[in-house]
Amino acid sequence: MDINLIQEKIENELAGVISPQALEEVRVKYLGRKGLIAELTGSIPMLPIDKRGGFGKEVNALKIKVLNLIEEKERSLKNQDSAAKKNNIDIGMPGIAQRPGSLHPITHIIDEICTIFNRMGFSVLEGPEVETEYNNFTGLNIPLDHPSRDAFDTFYLKKYAKSLLRSHTSPVQVRAMKTAKPPLAIIVPGRVYRPDAVDASHLFMFHQIEGILVDRNIKFSDLKGTLEMFTKNVFGKDIKMRFRPHFFPFTEPSAEVDISCIICCGKGCSVCGRKGWLEILGAGMIHPNVFKHVGYDAKKYTGFAFGMGIERIAMLKYGINDIRLFFENDLRFLKQF
């Protein structure tokens, strides 16, 4: 019998095997106790003495060869098996999971700003939305009958004399300073209200965030340093910042703070009105009259305050062009945040 022919036959047979069962049949047929190779080995003693040695070696080689082939086949069948399992599921199908919800973009901005100031050591404080005329105006050095009040059109309440909806978050300054002694480092987010006609850039309710720091030796230069850190954290390290003199009744000196336009990087575009700068907040050193109202000693303490509109920051940061989108609450808008 030609060993080579046998090997060829086995190889052909193995190639046709597609299941572990068929492979086992082939194995038994050739390598089993009554299999062909055992038969061949058994036939050796019947050969002439001079042929026995050579034939024995050939049968042995065949046995090793077949063992290897079967082992190889077994492996390839296993691989095919898992490949087949994979093919049962098209990974292009949608994944299965609970769909996540979302937080409002205003919440995201407030959280981001609070976190930045928390790291600097400021605490978050909130105050009521219904305020007294005193906390909203007088305590903040805003005379009741003065043009400086024109910037703060205010909703008043019926039936409750001198009660109003706060037109800025600054009344919380007054509350905080009246209840705690310096050092004071707080950040105040919240809703504020002004009777404005609604359009793409005005609402009658919006959000502000306010910060104050009062201690011995707080200087205007500290205000600059703090806000520089803030703007770089929110808008990126390449952002430029400038302080422009301005007037607020509750701070002196006062400043408006601009950042280089995040759209055109200061070259001038429609967003920044060709100026290259975007006004983002108001700030200054707390006015001695405010300290007088809350009972702080202006000889001992100095402090700074700053405040900004959250919607404005969110619009700039996220590229939102209509402020009304914030309170329309279209889910297709909300899901983007």
Added chain:
Amino acid sequence: MKITYNWLKDFIDLKVPPFELAEKLTMAGLEVVSLKESGGDFIFEIEITSNRPDWLSIEGIAREVSAICGGTLKTKTPKELKFKNKGILSVPLLVSNKKDCPFYSGRVICGVKVGPSPGWLKKRLELLGCRSVNNIVDITNYILFELGQPLHAFDLDKIEGPQICVRRAMANEKIITIDGKEQLLDPEILVIADKNKPVAIAGIMGGREAEVAIGTRNILLESAVFNPVLLRRGRQKLGLQSESVYRFERGVSLSGAARASFIASDLILSLASGNPCGYKSLGSLKTADRLINLDPAYVKRVLGGAIPAVKMKQILNKLGLVVKVKAKQILSVKVPDFRQDLKLPVDLVEEIARIYGYEKIAQSTPAVVPQEKLLSKRDITCAIKNLLSGLGLHEVITYSLIDRALLAKTGIKTDSEVVEILNPLSCEQEVLRPSLLPSLIRCVAFNLNQQIDYVNIFEIANVFLARPHSVEEEPVLAIALCGVHSFLSKQGLVKDDINILHLKGILEALFNKLKVKDFNFTPQDDGKISILLGQKQAGFMLELSRQALDSVDIKNRQVVLAEVNLKQLFGCIGFEKKFASLPKYPAITRDISFVIKQDIAVRDLLIAIEEKGAPLLRSAKIADYYQGKQIPAGFIGLTVSCVYRLDERTLTEEEVNPLHNTVCSLLEERFGIKLR
């Protein structure tokens, strides 16, 4: 406020080109909001802050420019004109209240020729957007823009008496102003009147009758200082605005009023001829000099960095303040009367910083003393928001002000009166909301209209409740679910119609995560479901009525809502996390499947099982429920999973089986279940 480059040049030799000047003004606090070239000149539009009435004039801005850019200010000195303090045309003058009008002066100029203004005058006014009327009126406007002092010219022959009286208007007195409109006056409004009637609303607008026009021969030129608060209230009441009242409200100076009257008269004489005749004034022009002592060390304390005292003195001088150096380097600063805004040393600090340049003040990092801080309400609110968004909900923010009609339409009742707004701009701002639910319902309706078929939203905000003496503000959480939650599963698309159990599931998950120990949901008589936290009602869930849905145009959909008082929730949160050891020995689980009448409350059933099975029974939970073909109408198929376990050793079947059987028989006896 508009100024032009060429007009500014009357007062100062300008070396900086217009665009550079605009930049410098902006960086000194006079924000140039636009700069346009027009007719060979440049028009600057500047936003003037309300504390600087002195900047509402070309001269005032020129003074500022001289401080910022250098150069000497060329002020105009009035020519001495010969007005007689008596004589036939000297008009009797009465000022009823000095507080209302600290200073009033009238000059009579006779024989003027009223006609068009010369071209240069017309052009200057027109560049500022002021329409030319005639030479006399134009001159008063010209001086207003140039020096910041409002003036008014009357046709003297139309003033009866002739007599001038500065007084409060009488109730129901009327005047037709130069804009042709009739104004109803009252004693809160100051007027200039002749013998019989008002001829001008003081400082706000002149009357049409005594207006200077072609044919006017003799004029009375008024220059005065009125009470800013009175004028402000007056113009607010009348809804009028004018360049004059804009300046009076912010404060004009006494010295300016006297000076402007002379300069204007001089200009009238040269452009409209005429003769100076009578003059009369009431009120003192004397002002007490204000002195402020400024310690250069204080400047450093407020600003940081070091500005030399010499530089400080130089800046203040340039701004028109008189500075003397006293002992210990203290600067004694005399403030002129056109700078009413400078009262405290810190006001001078700002002037120094402004002109020195904010950009030149270095930056530093403050040493913040960290505040002692416990877990704040805000931290908890943040945690709740994150949990809810993790549960798939989307946060919305809606207006705190709503219309009464929405409240009525949605039928959301609250136990208190609503807080009304005194001055809403529209009906959408009528009241402060006593509940977030109306806003959320509107938000659901809006989204359904955008073809969104599953709306799951929440909001955390304050509600406002009217109490006898104050408004109570309470933070609440509101959730609204609506529509079909469809999602893919291994079995394919699952369409899950939202009902109140979805809402309950969200609240349970939230309360469990917040370690709220004792919470419950119980039906109320009105169909709502109470949310009980620690035995107390802290909110409710409800399914919106068909009527309410119709009123907000929600069709074929169900909306489920919940509102929870956060103050109460905060009080029930378990902040301490404590580890409970894991069971060492295995449990034995027995399921009971049965059919039960639908009107039996599952909660009662579970409580009964737990009581009966104690102490070996560790938990009894609904593992499945079914209603359908195999279950008769009015019944429900339930599977309750009972877990029995001991802490100290492994339980045996022999111990559990008899106990479980008594549980089953209890259910049969007390609740009439039929085992399946």
